[in-house]
Every structure is written in structure tokens, then in C-alpha cells.
Amino acid sequence: MNSLHIPNELNQLLDEKNVQIQLSVPQLVEKVLSRNEGTLTSSGAISVATGKYTGRSPHDKFIVAEGSTKDKIDWGNNQPISEEAFTNLYNKVLDYLKTKEEIFVFKGFAGADKKSRLPIQVVNEYAWHNLFAHQLFIRPNAEELLAHETGFTVISAPNFKANPAVDGTKSETFIIISFERRTVLIGGTEYAGEMKKSIFSVMNYLLPENNILSMHCSANVGQEGDVALFFGLSGTGKTTLSADPNRKLIGDDEHGWSSNGVFNIEGGCYAKTISLTREKEPQIFDAIRFGTVLENVITNPETRIPDYDDNTLTENTRAAYPIQAIDNIIEPSIAGHPNTIVFLTADAFGVLPPIAKLTKEQAMYHFLSGYTSKLAGTERGITSPQATFSTCFGAPFLPLPAKRYAEMLGEKILEHGANVFLVNTGWTGGEYGVGNRMKLSYTRAMVQAALEGELNHVETVQDKIFGLHIPLHIAGVPDEVLQPNKTWSDAHAYELKAKELAEQFRQNFKKFSSAASDIEEKGGPIA
Numbered sequence: 105m106n107s108l109h110i111p112n113e114l115n116q117l118l119d120e121k122n123v124q125i126q127l128s129v130p131q132l133v134e135k136v137l138s139r140n141e142g143t144l145t146s147s148g149a150i151s152v153a154t155g156k157y158t159g160r161s162p163h164d165k166f167i168v169a170e171g172s173t174k175d176k177i178d179w180g181n182n183q184p185i186s187e188e189a190f191t192n193l194y195n196k197v198l199d200y201l202k203t204k205e206e207i208f209v210f211k212g213f214a215g216a217d218k219k220s221r222l223p224i225q226v227v228n229e230y231a232w233h234n235l236f237a238h239q240l241f242i243r244p245n246a247e248e249l250l251a252h253e254t255g256f257t258v259i260s261a262p263n264f265k266a267n268p269a270v271d272g273t274k275s276e277t278f279i280i281i282s283f284e285r286r287t288v289l290i291g292g293t294e295y296a297g298e299m300k301k302s303i304f305s306v307m308n309y310l311l312p313e314n315n316i317l318s319m320h321c322s323a324n325v326g327q328e329g330d331v332a333l334f335f336g337l338s339g340t341g342k343t344t345l346s347a348d349p350n351r352k353l354i355g356d357d358e359h360g361w362s363s364n365g366v367f368n369i370e371g372g373c374y375a376k377t378i379s380l381t382r383e384k385e386p387q388i389f390d391a392i393r394f395g396t397v398l399e400n401v402i403t404n405p406e407t408r409i410p411d412y413d414d415n416t417l418t419e420n421t422r423a424a425y426p427i428q429a430i431d432n433i434i435e436p437s438i439a440g441h442p443n444t445i446v447f448l449t450a451d452a453f454g455v456l457p458p459i460a461k462l463t464k465e466q467a468m469y470h471f472l473s474g475y476t477s478k479l480a481g482t483e484r485g486i487t488s489p490q491a492t493f494s495t496c497f498g499a500p501f502l503p504l505p506a507k508r509y510a511e512m513l514g515e516k517i518l519e520h521g522a523n524v525f526l527v528n529t530g531w532t533g534g535e536y537g538v539g540n541r542m543k544l545s546y547t548r549a550m551v552q553a554a555l556e557g558e559l560n561h562v563e564t565v566q567d568k569i570f571g572l573h574i575p576l577h578i579a580g581v582p583d584e585v586l587q588p589n590k591t592w593s594d595a596h597a598y599e600l601k602a603k604e605l606a607e608q609f610r611q612n613f614k615k616f617s618s619a620a621s622d623i624e625e626k627g628g629p630i631a
Contacts, residue, residue, distance in 0.1 A: 113194075113195065113198050114198065114227075114257065114259075114287075117198050117201060117202060117207075117227075118209065118227070120202065120207075122204060122205055122206050122207060123206075123207055123208075123209055124206055124207070124208045124209065124231075124234075125208075125209040125211070126209065126210065126211055126249065127208065127231075127234070129235065129238060129239075129394070129395040130395075132208070132231050132232075132234055132235040132238065133150060133235065133394070133395065135206075135208070135231035136150050136152075136231045136232045136235060137150075139206075139231055141230055141231055141232045142232050142397075143403065143408070144408065145398060145403050145408045145409070145410055146403075146407060146408040146409045146410075147392050147393050147394075147396070147410075148393050148394030148395070148396075149392050149393065149394070149395070149396035149397070149398050149410075149423070150232060150235065150395075150396070150397050150398065151398045151401055151403050151410065152232050152397060152398065152399060152400075153399075153400055153417060154293075154294040154295045154296070154399055154400055155294045156293075156294075157277065157293040157294060157295045158295065158399075158400050158417060158418035158420055159295060159297070159418065159420045160295065160297055160298060160301060160500070161275075161277045161279065161293055161295075161298070162500050163183075163274055163275075164273065164274055164275055164277040164278055164279055164292070164293075165182075165183065165279040165280075165281075165302075165500070166182075166183045166184065166185035166273075166278065166279070166280045166281070167182045167183070167184060167185070167280070167281050167282075167283070167503060168184070168185055168186070168187055168190045168280060168281065168282040168283070168284070168285070169184040169185065169186060169187070170187055170282065170283060170284040171284075172283070172284055173283045173284065173309075176309075176503075176504060177503050177504070178502065178503065178504055178505040178506065180615075181495070181499060181502055181506070182503060185272055185273075185280060186272065187282075189271060189272035189273075190280055190282055190285070190289070192271065193266065193271050193272075193273075193278065193280070193289060193291075194259075194282075194285075194287070194289055196264070196271075197259060197261050197264050197289060197291055198259075200261055200264045201227070201229065201259075201261055204229060206231075207227060207228065207229060208227075208228045208229075208230070208231055208233075208234035209225060209226070209227050209228070209234070210225065210226045210228075210234050210237040210238050210241070211223070211224070211225045211244060211249060211252050211254070212224060212225075212226075212237070212238075212241040212242050212243050212244055212371070213241065213242040213244065213248075213371075214241060214242065214256075214303050214306075214307055214369050214370070215242070215307065215360060215367060215368075215369055216242060216355075216367040216368045216369070216371075216436050216437040216438050217360065217362060217364065217367035217438055219362070219364070220311065220314060220316055220360065220362060220367075221242070222255050222256055222303075222306070222307065222310065223252055223253055223254055223255045223256075224241060224254065224255065224256050224257070224258065224303060225252075225254045225256075225257050225258070226241070226257075226258045226260070226299060227257065227258065227259045227260070228260050229260060229261045229262055229263060229264075230260075230262060230294070232296075232397060233260055233262070233294075233296055233299065235395070235397055236296040236299065236300075236397050236424050237258075237299060239371075239372045239395065239396070239397060239424045239425055239426050240299075240300050240370055240371065240372040240373075240374060240424055241303070241370060241371050241372070242370070242371035243371055243426070254286075255286060256286045256287070256288070256303070256306055257286060257287050257288070258287075258288040258290065258299050258302060258303065259287065259288065259289050259290065260290040260291075260298070260299055261290070261291045262290075262291065262292065262293060262294040264291040264292065265277075265291065265292045266278050266291060266292055275292070276291075276292040277291065277292035277293045278290070278291050278292060279293075279298050279302055281302060281305060281306060281503075283306075283309060288302040288303070288306065290302065295399075296397070296399065296424065297374065297422070300370070300374055301500070301501055303369075304318075304320070304358050304369065304498075304501050305501045305502075305503060307358070307360070307369055308498075308501055308502055308503055308504065308509075309503040309504060311360050312504060312508060312509070312512060314362075315362075315363070315512075316360045316361065316362040317360065317361040317362075317509065317512040317513060317516060318358075318359075318360055318369070318509070319333065319335070319358070319359045319360070319361060319496075319498075320335070320357065320358060320496065320497050320498030320501065321333045321334055321335040321336075321342075321357075321358075321359055321497065322334045322342050322343065322346035322353075322354075322355065322356045322357060322359075323346070323353075323354040323355055323359050323366050323368070323439070323442075324346050324348060324351040324352060324353050324354055325351060325352050325354055325434055325439040325440075326350070326351050326555065327350070327351075329439070329440055330443040330444070330555070331354070331365070331366055331439045331440055331441065331442045331443055331444075332346075332351070332442060332443065332444045332445070332446065332555055333359070333366070333442050333444070333445045333446065334346045334446045334448060335445070335446065335447050335448065335471070335474075335497045336446075336447065336448030336449065336476070336497060337448075337449075337474065337476045337492070337494055337497060338376075338476075339450050339476065340448035340449055340450045340476050340529055341448055341450070341529040341544075341547065342448055343356060343375070343376075343385070343388075344385070344544075345446070345448065345527075345529075345547070345548070345551055347385070347387050349432065351432075351555075352432055352433055352434040353427070353430060353432060353433045353434070354366060354367075354368050354433075354434055354437050354438070354439050355368030355369070355370060355373075355427065355437050356373045356375070356427075357370065357373070357374065358370050361441075361442070361516055364438075365438060365439055365440040365441050366438065366439050366440070366441070366442060367436075367437060367438040367439075368427070368437030368438070370427070371426060371427060371437075372424060372425055372426045372427055373388075373391070373423075373424070373425055373426075373427055373429075373430070374422055374423075374424050375388045375391075375422065375423050375425075376420070376421065376422060377392075377398070377401055377410075377412050377421045377422060377423050378412065378413075378415060378419050378420070378421050379412060379413055380412040381412070387430050387431075387432070388423065390429075391423070391425045391429035391430055392410075392423050392425065392429075393425070393429060395425070395426075396423055396424065396425040396429070397423070397424040397425075398410060398421070398422070398423055399421060399422040399423075399424070400417040400418050400420070400421050400422070401414075401421045401422075401423075402414035402416050402417065441516075441520040441522070442520065442522045443522060443523065443555075443557070444522065444523050444524075444525070444554055444555050445467070445517070445522050445523070445524040445525070446524075446525050446527050446551060446554065447462075447467075447470050447471070447497075447524070447525070447526045447527065448476075448527050448529055449475050449476045449477075449526065449527070449528050449529070449530065450476050450477060450528070450529050450530035451475075451476070451477060451528045451530035451531060451605070452477035452478075452489030452530050452531055452535060452536035453477065453489060453491075453530075453531070453535050453536075453601050453602075453604070453605045454530065454531035454532055454533065454534050454535045454536070454538070454539040454588065454591075454592070454601070455535075455569075455588055455598060455601050455602040455605055456526070456528040456530070456570065456572075456588065456605075457526075457528060457567060457572055457574045457586060457587065457588055458527065458528050458532065458542055458546065458547065458550060458581070458585060458586060458588075459525055459526070459527050459528070459550040459551075459554065459559070459574070459575065459578070459586070460525065460526045460567070460570075460572035460573055460574050460575075461523065461524070461525055461559060461564060461572075461573045461575070462524040462525065462526055462572070462573070462627075463573075463626070463627065464514050464517050464518055464524075465514075465622075465623055465626035465627035466524075466526075466571070466572065466626075466627040467513065467514065467517055467524040467627070468510045468511070468513060468514045468620075468623045468627055469613075469623050469624060469626075469627030469628050470526055470627070471496055471497070471509075471510050471513055472495055472496065472506055472507070472510045472613070472616055472620065472623065473493055473495075473609060473612060473613065474493050474494040474495050474496055474497045474498075474499065475491060475492070475493050475609065475612075476492055476494075476530075477489045477490060477491055477492060477530065477536075478490045478492050489535060489536045491605060491608040491609075491612075493612045496509050496510065505619070506616065507616065507619050507620050507623075510620070510623065523554070523557075523559070523560055525554045525559070526572060527547065527550065527551060527554075528542065529541075529542055529547050530542060532585060532588060532591045533591040533592060533593075534591075534592060534593075534597075535601060539591070539592075545580075546580070546581045546585060549578060549579065549580035549581050550578055550581060553575075553578050553579065558578075558579075559575050559578070562575045562576070562577065562578075563575070563576050563577070564576065565587070568630070568631055569599070569602045569603060569606050569629055569630065569631045570602070570606060570629050570630070571627075571628070571629060571630035574586055574587055588602075589602075603631065606629035606631065609628065609629055610624075610628065610629065613628060
């Protein structure tokens with residue numbers, strides 16, 4: 105991966121006098137303010153609005169169908185676009201950027217492990233996008249910058265809009281990955297998260313090629329060097345449970361697991377800020393300081409104080425800051441092999457146990473399933489809890505067939521003796537609207553017991569429907585809470601609801617059945 109991958113057209117653009125390369129955070133903040141791209145808040149953070157798009161545009165994401173890669177891509181999970189369409193759009197975007205008074209370039213890395221990191225460069229129309237890249241990716245020191253040879257380039261031109269009839273896109277917006285050209289091309293959207301997640305998608309392709317498992321999870325390490333991974337979709341408590349004052353954060357979202365251990369793919373955090381308070385999440389609150397990028401957060405025009413409860417623009421308000429803004433971290437962001445892996449789910453049906461120990465096959469099954477539930481009122485048209493599944497807890501970012509990632513996880517669990525647990529942070533004693541949300545104090549006690557190895561050899565009982573192995577006793581948690589069938593007042597109603605969810609697991613898993621029938625047989629529901 106070197107500069108030879110950079111096409112000549114791009115080299116010509118980057119030689120122009122209007123190119124600002126590797127500006128510092130203060131310089132970028134000055135640019136953002138002078139160009140009226142954002143405003144300064146009371147904490148020194150930059151506040152910006154992303155316009156029409158306040159989240160990712162998954163239907164506008166493509167991978168170029170190229171000779172060397174097209175047979176490897178899972179086209180059932182990814183949209184192809186032709187090489188011709190990509191080349192034409194690429195040239196149009198470069199011509200467009202040549203007309204700008206300034207463009208901004210960041211050079212850095214994806215991957216904290218120097219043996220497998222990817223040197224990247226990010227080319228931006230907006231100064232605040234370049235500031236975002238500076239905060240989210242790994243920043244080089246002076247020596248590393250001098251030796252930097254780009255392995256992948258992100259080009260982001262938010263104000264360039266595609267013509268679907270001509271350009272082969274579905275709308276004015278496009279996020280296109282070309283693995284042969286080593287390029288991500290983004291246009292028609294100001295949402296900065298597209299840059300972050302595109303590089304994650306790239307790493308999800310490149311790392312497995314080197315026998316490194318890429319993972320959408322948070323990770324931390326204990327005082328004895330014991331490593332824990334936390335997988336979970338939005339609303340399951342991943343951020344809350346991985347932020348432990350007694351453990352150091354490796355990273356909050358994207359990791360690789362190599363033969364050396366776990367490493368953070370990123371150099372920063374992209375935290376949700378809706379309803380943020382210092383009392384609830386002090387680490388995130390205090391990380392929002394000079395240089396942080398606040399996306400779509402409404403601020404008081406006079407005091408410049410952010411109102412984190414205001415969802416006028418979106419519920420998906422965000423803060424982008426370097427991981428060094430958090431005190432309790434490990435540097436560099438690398439550690440050993442995981443001792444404990446936690447899959448988090450917020451089961452609104454109230455039938456999954458609050459914690460269960462998984463066999464290797466069950467771990468692979470629940471990894472492929474990636475289950476949680478959407479609640480009534482969270483989306484238009486949802487009037488009761490609905491099961492939702494995201495393969496490997498990150499379906500939109502997986503270029504390769506899902507079974508590839510699951511098999512790698514199974515191999516690494518077996519090789520390194522990691523213990524895997526399914527933790528339900530959702531409902532108990534009945535489904536949403538009838539039962540109650542699991543007490544956070546109980547969940548913390550269960551996770552703590554798992555992390556400290558107390559559950560590795562405890563007596564368990566097997567759930568009769570899901571086949572999960574449930575501990576009978578955990579200090580600080582009432583025994584009856586551990587078995588969901590005992591928390592329901594109506595045992596028959598519990599069984600009906602549990603079988604209903606088990607059937608939804610089976611229906612979802614049909615897309616893997618031909619390739620992963622062995623995993624389903626050994627790891628799926630048993631009734």
C-alpha cells in the first residue's frame with residue numbers, strides 16, 4: 105500500500121496551490137469559522153449542521169464491481185456499480201474540486217497496530233470535515249508523516265451532486281468504494297460519519313485478507329491486562345457498560361483482532377450526544393472541548409451553550425473528538441487477546457435471560473444474528489416491539505460474506521479460550537409495556553462477574569427454548585431474575601412469547617442456512 109495507488113489525476117489536484125495539507129486543529133478551527141462552516145460553542149467545540157442528511161445513506165452506498173474483487177464481495181449485502189460509472193463520477197468530482205478556493209487534506213492511519221495499519225489520506229471540500237477526519241482517524245507524528253505513503257484515499261465533496269440518470273447512482277448522493285483504485289468517493293451529503301464508516305468498510309475487507317478479524321465493538325482492558333469486547337446495536341448499553349472507571353478504554357466502536365491481540369482501528373470517538381449530561385456520561389461530556397466537532401447539536405445563540413436535549417435537527421446528534429480527550433485510556437490503543445466477549449441485546453419481548461454463557465457455536469449463531477429490538481414510537485409505524493437483526497452487529501459495513509467473519513470469530517474463541525456471554529439489557533417480567541427494564545445495577549453486577557471470571561465454571565441451567573446456559577447464582581442479583589420464565593406472572597404467556605421470538609431468529613437465519621446450517625443446528629434455538 106503506497107503512493108503508487110494514487111491516480112495521476114488526483115496527484116495533479118493535490119499539487120494545486122489551493123490545497124491545504126495537514127493543518128493543525130487550531131488552524132482548521134480558524135478555517136471553519138472564517139469560512140462560516142460552523143460556530144464556536146462555550147466549551148470551544150465547533151458546532152455544525154449537516155443539512156438534509158443527518159445520518160448515513162445506506163441506499164446510496166456502492167462498491168465498484170472490479171475484476172480482482174467482484175468474486176469476493178457479498179453482493180446480497182452490497183450494491184455494485186460499474187467501473188465506467190465510477191471513473192466518470194471520479195473525474196467529475198476532481199474537476200469540481202479544482203474550482204474551489206481551498207481544499208483540505210489529512211494524512212493519517214486506520215489501525216493502531218503498526219504491523220497492520222492502513223495509511224490513509226482524506227481530501228475534503230469542507231474544513232470541518234477535515235477537522236472531523238483529524239479527530240476520528242489516527243494522527244501521525246512528524247516522523248510518520250514524513251514517511252507516510254497513502255494506501256487508501258477518501259475524497260469528500262458534499263456540494264457535488266450526482267445525476268442518477270447519467271451517473272448510475274440512485275440519488276444525488278453517493279458513497280462509492282473502489283478497492284482497485286484504493287479510493288472512497290463521497291458526494292451529495294454533508295454527514296461526516298460517511299467517511300468514518302467507509303474506512304471501516306474498507307478495513308472489513310482488507311483485514312480478513314490478512315487473517316485479522318475486523319469487529320464493530322467497543323473494547324477495554326483491566327488492571328491485570330484482561331481484555332473485554334462489547335458488541336451491541338444502538339440502545340443496548342454498549343457505551344455505558346464499556347466505560348468502566350476500573351478498566352482502560354481501548355476504543356469505543358471499531359477494532360481488529362490479530363495474532364498479536366486487539367487493536368483500535370480509529371484514533372477518536374464519534375459519540376451520540378442526545379440527552380447527554382455530565383452525571384450520566386461524564387467521560388463523553390468532559391471530552392467535548394476545543395477542537396471537538398458537534399454535529400447537529402442546537403446551541404444557544406447568545407451563551408453558545410449546547411442544548412443536548414434539543415432534537416430539532418435529529419435524534420442522531422454527535423460529538424467527534426480524539427480518544428486522548430478521555431482520561432481512562434490505554435495508549436497506544438492495543439492490548440492482548442480477549443478473555444471475555446459480551447454480546448449485548450435489549451430484548452423488548454422480555455424472554456431472553458439477563459446473562460447466559462455461550463458455546464462457541466452459540467456465539468457464532470448470535471454473532472451472525474446480531475439481535476436487538478426496536479421499540480414502539482422509535483420509528484413511524486412501529487406500534488409494538490419488533491425484532492431487528494444486524495449481521496455481526498454491523499451488517500451495512502461488511503463487504504465479505506458474513507460467514508467469513510463468524511468463522512474467524514469461532515476460530516479465535518477456540519484458539520484463545522475466550523468466554524462469550526449474551527447479556528440482555530432489555531425487559532424482564534413481561535414484554536415492553538408490561539414488564540420492566542432490567543436494572544442497570546443488576547446488569548453491571550452480571551457483567552462484572554463475567555469480566556472477573558466468576559461465571560466461567562458456575563452451575564448453569566439450560567433454557568428450554570433458546571438452549572442458552574443460564575447461571576443459577578450471581579452475587580448482587582436475585583436468583584429469580586436470572587431465569588426469565590420465573591419473572592413472568594403467566595408461565596404460558598412467557599412460553600408463547602419466547603417461541604415467537606425463537607421463530608423470528610429462525611426466519612432471519614434462513615439467509616445463512618445453506619452456508620451455515622451447522623452453526624444453526626448447534627447454536628440456534630432448540631424449541
